[in-house]
Amino acid sequence: MTTSGRAEIRWLRSAAPYINAHRGKTFVLMLGGEIAQHENFAVIFHDIALLNSLGVRLVLIHGSRPQIAQRLERAGLTTSFHHGMRITDTATLEHAKDAAGSLKTQIEALLSMGLPNSPMQGSRIRVCSGNFVTARPIGVLDGVDFHHTGKVRRIDVAGIRRQLEEGSIVLLSPLGYSPTGEIFSLGLEDIAVQCASAIGADKLIMFSESEGICDAAGTLIRQCTVGEVGRLEIPDPDHAALLHAARSACLAGVARSHIVSYNNHCALLEELFTHDGSGTLVASDNYEQAREANIDDVGGILELIEPLEQQGVLVKRSRELLETEIRLFRLLERDHRIIACAALYPFAEERCGEIACIVSHPDYRGGRRGQRLLRELEQEARRQGLDRVFVLTTQTAHWFIEQGFVESSRDALPGRKQSLYNLQRNSKVFFKTL
Numbered sequence: 001m002t003t004s005g006r007a008e009i010r011w012l013r014s015a016a017p018y019i020n021a022h023r024g025k026t027f028v029l030m031l032g033g034e035i036a037q038h039e040n041f042a043v044i045f046h047d048i049a050l051l052n053s054l055g056v057r058l059v060l061i062h063g064s065r066p067q068i069a070q071r072l073e074r075a076g077l078t079t080s081f082h083h084g085m086r087i088t089d090t091a092t093l094e095h096a097k098d099a100a101g102s103l104k105t106q107i108e109a110l111l112s113m114g115l116p117n118s119p120m121q122g123s124r125i126r127v128c129s130g131n132f133v134t135a136r137p138i139g140v141l142d143g144v145d146f147h148h149t150g151k152v153r154r155i156d157v158a159g160i161r162r163q164l165e166e167g168s169i170v171l172l173s174p175l176g177y178s179p180t181g182e183i184f185s186l187g188l189e190d191i192a193v194q195c196a197s198a199i200g201a202d203k204l205i206m207f208s209e210s211e212g213i214c215d216a217a218g219t220l221i222r223q224c225t226v227g228e229v230g231r232l233e234i235p236d237p238d239h240a241a242l243l244h245a246a247r248s249a250c251l252a253g254v255a256r257s258h259i260v261s262y263n264n265h266c267a268l269l270e271e272l273f274t275h276d277g278s279g280t281l282v283a284s285d286n287y288e289q290a291r292e293a294n295i296d297d298v299g300g301i302l303e304l305i306e307p308l309e310q311q312g313v314l315v316k317r318s319r320e321l322l323e324t325e326i327r328l329f330r331l332l333e334r335d336h337r338i339i340a341c342a343a344l345y346p347f348a349e350e351r352c353g354e355i356a357c358i359v360s361h362p363d364y365r366g367g368r369r370g371q372r373l374l375r376e377l378e379q380e381a382r383r384q385g386l387d388r389v390f391v392l393t394t395q396t397a398h399w400f401i402e403q404g405f406v407e408s409s410r411d412a413l414p415g416r417k418q419s420l421y422n423l424q425r426n427s428k429v430f431f432k433t434l
């Protein structure tokens with residue numbers, strides 16, 4: 001097998017946990033009209049088709065701002081904006097309808113592709129669109145009549161869910177209908193946020209021209225919580241608007257909002273199937289944060305591990321020892337409570353590391369939190385140039401086997417570890433090649 005073949009297989013293996021995690025989940029994807037004019041348009045839709053084949057339930061919301069602007073220009077019409085919103089008079093509405101209809105058809109065509117030797121070979125995707133969004137007029141603001149510019153009034157949750165249940169991709173255009181039978185042009189972010197929260201989506205994913213959201217220093221913000229968003233200084237108004245939408249969705253119950261680039265054709269899959277992601281992730285505040293431990297966490301970790309030390313599952317660690325080794329620990333925190341921890345002790349000379357003290361709180365078992373920390377520590381071990389990790393265990397052997405560890409002999413341990421081996425505990429030794 002070629003080196004690239006091996007790399008692909010390694011990548012597929014590393015993506016497997018994400019594939020399992022995303023299956024059956026609902027993602028709302030917001031795609032601005034500019035994507036349709038970008039060379040990555042087709043690739044992004046092939047990736048969307050791939051997500052559909054992996055069992056992700058998808059709602060797509062496309063915009064059409066640049067297309068409307070082009071149509072208006074061609075027709076020699078000008079429109080005005082107020083509070084950043086286009087005023088949609090009757091003539092403009094005609095162009096908004098044309099732009100949305102044309103783009104919707106283009107997207108449906110892309111998702112219907114199934115040519116041999118194309119990434120969509122063998123796929124059969126059903127796309128469904130309709131009157132899922134009920135709108136109301138914005139009305140008159142500061143004396144300015146917005147005519148056919150509207151706001152989302154209601155989302156047909158049952159209708160969308162039924163389509164998703166049947167495996168269809170739901171495609172929404174930036175138009176809504178009022179109970180009076182009128183058509184309204186709607187803000188893309190408005191539909192995305194309202195729809196994601198109403199249908200209880202697991203993720204809202206928004207596409208941006210840049211890698212993600214950048215702060216005042218121009219640095220990409222990889223991850224932040226809803227609480228942190230307010231403290232960030234975001235000079236770019238487009239970035240600020242996306243971040244605001246991400247925050248609103250999280251406040252309305254969506255666990256995670258992502259902002260990824262449409263300029264990078266790998267960004268969507270990288271964000272969803274790799275540990276580091278590619279863009280910006282905004283997580284709701286009560287979401288669990290994984291982070292390195294610091295000295296203030298010693299008390300919380302002791303509380304978590306002491307019952308297991310008493311049961312003989314873990315080796316006893318004194319507070320002093322934990323204080324000196326705290327930097328080796330990684331933990332999961334939820335509502336300021338430590339609910340899982342694990343440590344990586346590197347043996348640089350032997351190019352291996354020990355995974356130790358891996359525990360998830362009994363109240364939070366069943367959420368694969370131990371597994372999540374293990375993956376993160378394996379990543380860290382790779383970063384430190386280690387080739388293998390090992391573990392000594394008395395009662396958790398099968399769990400480690402399921403995580404890809406293989407039983408080994410005590411002699412395989414680094415010399416320093418062998419001399420400390422506690423014969424009485426008679427722990428089993430397991431290694432995993434990274």
Ligand SMILES: CC(C)(COP(=O)(O)OP(=O)(O)OC[C@H]1O[C@@H](n2cnc3c(N)ncnc32)[C@H](O)[C@@H]1OP(=O)(O)O)[C@@H](O)C(=O)NCCC(=O)NCCS
Binds near residue numbers: 313364370392395398
């Ligand atoms: C091992 C541990 C960290 C796994 O945490 P987790 O990833 O959050 O795991 P979950 O609670 O989601 O359980 C995942 C699976 O592992 C299984 N599992 C948990 N403990 C196990 C054990 N000791 N042996 C075998 N399987 C085990 C669970 O039954 C579950 O299986 P299922 O998916 O078939 O239902 C957690 O069970 C724990 O804290 N155990 C006590 C501490 C411990 O033994 N640490 C290892 C010291 S060497």
